[in-house]
Amino acid sequence: MGLNGAAQAPTLEMVAARAGVSRATVSRVVNGSPKVKPELISAVNAAIAELNYVPNRAARSLASRRTESIALVIPESTSRVFADPFFAMIIQGVAVHLAATDYTLGIVVASEANPDKTRRYLTGGNIDGALVVSHHSGDHSYERLGRTVPVVFGGRPLHADDGESYYVDVDNIAGAVTATRHLIERGRRHIATIAGPADMPAGFDRELGWRRAMTEAGLDTGLIEWGDFSPASGAMAMRRLLARKVPLDAVFAANDQMALGAYAVIAESGLSIPDDIAVVGYDDDALGSAAAPALTTMHQSMTELGAAMAEKLVKLIEGEPAEHATILQTRLIVRGSS
């Protein structure tokens, strides 16, 4: 193997010796201090390049009491529904945003059986800040961490906000209003909704938006069934709606997966989309556009949400002012199903 692979990683000290300066000066150059003579800067940089020096993160963190790393916390129960692209997109948004900074991203799956392990990890000086995402996105049980370490939540608090937590959310109410109005404009009058769980803001708010648009148009809000955001639950909800044997000419589903579950049931019943029943979903899943007919839906960028969360957290960590709430807008995408 020639030179042993275990050759010691170069240290600040070695760079200093090589460049003929002190450790302190090399440290200044590495950290971009303004008060170093240009000639020394280039000498140091040359030495760094020659030795292929990389600062040791652990040492730096020990000395500076900062870790340059943030954690994305996902409750374990949530991780089981990981199949939902939702989280993947958020992670992507966070990761890509952080890639441009010096922060490192850690994924923490919070065991519900042993919440203290997570809490200790988070408060034990291992991270500079935390991002918390839950499928029960109103779950702010990590709120108290905020006293110790900056925390940004994905999704607004389900309960009355104390005005102290930081979060990024999409405007679910406005999105649902837009989706429902779209169906009304298309001339539909018997518009059902397949709602999500009322204990999640995403479920609650989308239902609220539907109610608001319906009421505003003087339409009846009796046609509602609940699912759990899974395709199967969407199918079951659709079955229950059809079983009511009342006029029904459109469905607003609280997410695309449930909408596609409904598709199957509608097809089984010999009804056609959108002629008999128009369908609008929510989330703009990749598969909605490949379905037949392509699904009309509300688009909201989860990568954008992840990026916004990361951005807000970095601001907090670095002591810059940041808004408590950031609300992202959604966009109607009209396709063949409505």
Added chain:
Amino acid sequence: MGLNGAAQAPTLEMVAARAGVSRATVSRVVNGSPKVKPELISAVNAAIAELNYVPNRAARSLASRRTESIALVIPESTSRVFADPFFAMIIQGVAVHLAATDYTLGIVVASEANPDKTRRYLTGGNIDGALVVSHHSGDHSYERLGRTVPVVFGGRPLHADDGESYYVDVDNIAGAVTATRHLIERGRRHIATIAGPADMPAGFDRELGWRRAMTEAGLDTGLIEWGDFSPASGAMAMRRLLARKVPLDAVFAANDQMALGAYAVIAESGLSIPDDIAVVGYDDDALGSAAAPALTTMHQSMTELGAAMAEKLVKLIEGEPAEHATILQTRLIVRGSS
């Protein structure tokens, strides 16, 4: 605020003082050394509990030259297709497996514009080992890292394996053979395939499995079109197959997303599934089961793959022997589409 939130985190030293022992003894207890008197162990544990002590990761890592953290590397270009539940499931598998250990999981999005940044991070003593997943899953461009730090790949090397890299893969060839044979057993004879890119093992191997099963049954292997694993590409491939105007009674798609893309085109053409054309997919996406008719597919657990990767890496890090290759089996799930 009463007691300041910035109250110093307790240190080994403080625990030692509290328990009336030396730092070394506390360290032994924390690290489970066998040679400590039981009475001291409990005294120390009591002190730890009272002070709510958590070891400082940076200091520990500095002193021990181990970081207790591993990185999951995802090339940036791959991260754009993050919408594919594929990665999310792998991350989940890795994260859940690691949650039971002391290792921390970091997500690294490798910028292709600046590969050195990633390479330096990985070799700079920041991690104990790395997991590399790429959509181009044959991409072992991080292979050389293996000399510096243990690496486990997701997916086998695309090119001739030098027998030195460690990887976990699913048995794509066997899975495709199984899927194709299933169609043959159902009496289909004009079986097309919508293959994935031939420069990815998942694409190449599934195509190979289809060819193998077809040849073995004496059937023609001319009915092939390629996609890129996206629903839209599946739809286009199906369109090209139908445009050939040759007998066609079944399609094996290299993944479910392309299969569902094909669904739409088959429906448009007024053909029925499975009566006119039977369809089998691959991956067991959540949506396949909600489609109408429900999609027959090959199931392979990506969470299992992630867990297997993590397990293998931990073994390598801890110096235990580990197989170079681990091949996971797939399972046929028969539903309404075939």
Added chain:
DNA sequence: CACCAGTGTGAGAGCGCGCTCATTCAGTCG
């Protein structure tokens, strides 16, 4: 020409922990 401000640089003290090595204290043997 002594004096002071300003600027750049180096010396050195930790950061919290693991680990080696010396030390202590029982218990055992000759």
Added chain:
DNA sequence: CGACTGAATGAGCGCGCTCTCACACTGGTG
């Protein structure tokens, strides 16, 4: 009863870095 072994514990160094502070040097001022 004193030397000897072995197990349990403690003292202290060093991991690689940041940061404070003192120092050296420059150039202008009284």
